[in-house]
Amino acid sequence: VVTEHREAIIPLVMAGAGAAVLPEPLARDAAALGATVAPLSPRVDRDVVLVHRRGAMSPAADAFRSLALGTKNRAND
Structure with missing residues (x-):
């Protein structure tokens, strides 16, 4: 099945x-x-990716993106 x-x-x-x-x-x-x-x-390992909208995101979404990607939060640049 x-x-x-x-x-x-x-x-x-x-x-x-x-x-x-x-x-x-x-x-x-x-x-x-x-x-x-x-x-x-x-x-078994599998690749995962982060998917998010282009352009501006909420501060929480941007913070999550930064955390997930290991980058500095754009809002704090």
């Missing part, structure tokens, strides 16, 4: 439709429902 709906994955696994590779928070949810959870070896 293939689905793009994350909320359907755990119920499908629990119903015996197959297995899934999930992010750890979803795997914890599955374990709480009685699923067997096993870490993958070797560990």
